[in-house]
Amino acid sequence: MASKAENGRKNDPQRTQENILEVATEEFSTHGLAGGRVDAIAERTRTSKRMIYYYFGSKEGLYLAVLERSYRKIRTLEADLQLSNLEPEEALRVLISTTFDHDEAHPDFVRLVSIENIHHAAHMLRSEAIRDLNVSVIETIAGILERGVSQRVFTRQADPIDIHMMISAFCFFRVSNRYTFGSIFRRDLSEAATIERHRTMIADAVIGYLKA
Amino acid sequence: MASKAENGRKNDPQRTQENILEVATEEFSTHGLAGGRVDAIAERTRTSKRMIYYYFGSKEGLYLAVLERSYRKIRTLEADLQLSNLEPEEALRVLISTTFDHDEAHPDFVRLVSIENIHHAAHMLRSEAIRDLNVSVIETIAGILERGVSQRVFTRQADPIDIHMMISAFCFFRVSNRYTFGSIFRRDLSEAATIERHRTMIADAVIGYLKA
DNA sequence: CAAAATGTACGAACTGGTACGTATGTCAAT
DNA sequence: ATTGACATACGTACCAGTTCGTACATTTTG
Numbered sequence: 001m002a003s004k005a006e007n008g009r010k011n012d013p014q015r016t017q018e019n020i021l022e023v024a025t026e027e028f029s030t031h032g033l034a035g036g037r038v039d040a041i042a043e044r045t046r047t048s049k050r051m052i053y054y055y056f057g058s059k060e061g062l063y064l065a066v067l068e069r070s071y072r073k074i075r076t077l078e079a080d081l082q083l084s085n086l087e088p089e090e091a092l093r094v095l096i097s098t099t100f101d102h103d104e105a106h107p108d109f110v111r112l113v114s115i116e117n118i119h120h121a122a123h124m125l126r127s128e129a130i131r132d133l134n135v136s137v138i139e140t141i142a143g144i145l146e147r148g149v150s151q152r153v154f155t156r157q158a159d160p161i162d163i164h165m166m167i168s169a170f171c172f173f174r175v176s177n178r179y180t181f182g183s184i185f186r187r188d189l190s191e192a193a194t195i196e197r198h199r200t201m202i203a204d205a206v207i208g209y210l211k212a
Numbered sequence: 213m214a215s216k217a218e219n220g221r222k223n224d225p226q227r228t229q230e231n232i233l234e235v236a237t238e239e240f241s242t243h244g245l246a247g248g249r250v251d252a253i254a255e256r257t258r259t260s261k262r263m264i265y266y267y268f269g270s271k272e273g274l275y276l277a278v279l280e281r282s283y284r285k286i287r288t289l290e291a292d293l294q295l296s297n298l299e300p301e302e303a304l305r306v307l308i309s310t311t312f313d314h315d316e317a318h319p320d321f322v323r324l325v326s327i328e329n330i331h332h333a334a335h336m337l338r339s340e341a342i343r344d345l346n347v348s349v350i351e352t353i354a355g356i357l358e359r360g361v362s363q364r365v366f367t368r369q370a371d372p373i374d375i376h377m378m379i380s381a382f383c384f385f386r387v388s389n390r391y392t393f394g395s396i397f398r399r400d401l402s403e404a405a406t407i408e409r410h411r412t413m414i415a416d417a418v419i420g421y422l423k424a
Numbered sequence: 425c426a427a428a429a430t431g432t433a434c435g436a437a438c439t440g441g442t443a444c445g446t447a448t449g450t451c452a453a454t
Numbered sequence: 455a456t457t458g459a460c461a462t463a464c465g466t467a468c469c470a471g472t473t474c475g476t477a478c479a480t481t482t483t484g
Binding site: 011012013016047049050051054 | 428430
C-alpha cells in the first residue's frame, strides 16, 4: 500500500536521526548555537521535537552531534588522496586545491568551526572523535616538505603545521569572512573568476615561500 | 564632600554610555549576539538595564553600537601610518606587521567580525559609518604595489584587494581560529615565539609572492 | 507482549522590553 | 542667590512572549 499516505507511520530511526542532523546543521550554522532554535529545527523535520530529545538528549547534545558529523564527513574526503607518487610541488598543489575546494563547497562546515571558536572550542575539546582527525594532514604535509627539501626543489625548512595554517587561513577566511569582506570591498568572493584566481594565488604563495 | 559615598548619584551620560559599551563588547564578543544577555550586561554595568534601552533602544541597537565603536577604534590606528617615504618592500612589511599586531592585540574585534559573518554582515550593511572605513588600506597597498613594480622590486602585477585578503586571512585566522586550531594541533598560538615566527612568515610569503 | 520509536500537549524558567516613579542638571526670571 | 520649570538622566519592579525540556499517551516492531 501507499507508505506515506494516510499517516501510515513507519519507524525508521536511522533516517529520523539523519533527518534531524541535516536540519540542525542548517539551523546551527546559520544562527549559531545560542541563536539556533530547537523548535525551528523540529518544525522543519519530518518528525517532532520529542525525537530530538529522545535521540540527542539536549540542545547541546544535538549541536555536538552536528559538529561530529560535519568533521566525519571531511575525513573520508581528505584521507584518500594519493600524493606520495607525485612530485613534491605537484603534491602540494593538489593538497592545496583540495583544501580550497572543500572549504568553498562546505560553507556550513566553515561556519560551524567559526561558531565553535566563539565558544572557545569547548565542545570540540569534549569530543575525542574530532581531535584525532586532522592530524593526518600534518603528516602528509611533513612528507611532502621533506621530499621537497631533499630534492632541493624547496629551499626553506618549514614547520608543517605552520604551512597547514597558512593554507587553511586563506581557504577558510575566503568563506568565513565572505560577508564582511564583501560588504566592505563590494566584492563577491563566490564569483567563478575570483575563485580561480584565488586558488592559484594561495598555491603560488605557499610554494613561493618554500622556494625563497 | 565625598562624591561616591552615600549613593550620591552623579549624572554622567558619556561615562554611562561608554561603560555600557565596554561591558557589552565583552559580552557580545564572548557569547555572540543571540548568546549575549542584556541582563548580564546590565548587571556588570555600574548602571541599570533601563539605561541600555534609554541610550541604545534595543539589544540589536546596542550590538550595532558596539560594532561601530570597535571599527572606529581601528581607523585611528591604521590611518596615521606614514608609509610613502619607505621603500616598497619595507612599507609592505610595516603594514603587514601592523595588521598582524592589531589582530593579535584585539581578539574582541576579531570575534565581533566573526559573529557579524554568521549574521551575513547584516548589521554592518546597515551602518554607513563602517563601510567607508577599510577602503583606505586598499589605496595604501595599491600605492606600494605600483611603486614596487615600477622600481622592479616586485615582478608580479597583483590586485591590491587580493593582497589585502591574503594578509588579513593569515592575521585574522590566527586569532579567530585560535581555539579549534589549538585544540586539534595542541599548539598555543599566543606563545611569544610562535607570534614572532608567524609575523615574519606572512610577510615573507606575501613579498615572495610579489617577487615570483 | 515488551521494547523501541513516535506524537501531543504542557510547564517552568529565562529574557527582551517597558511602565512608572525619582533624581539631577539647566536656565530664565525674580 | 533663590526659585521654579522643564528636560535629561536614572532606578525598580514587572510583564509578556519565547524557548528548552518533559509527562503522558500511542503506535510500530520483533
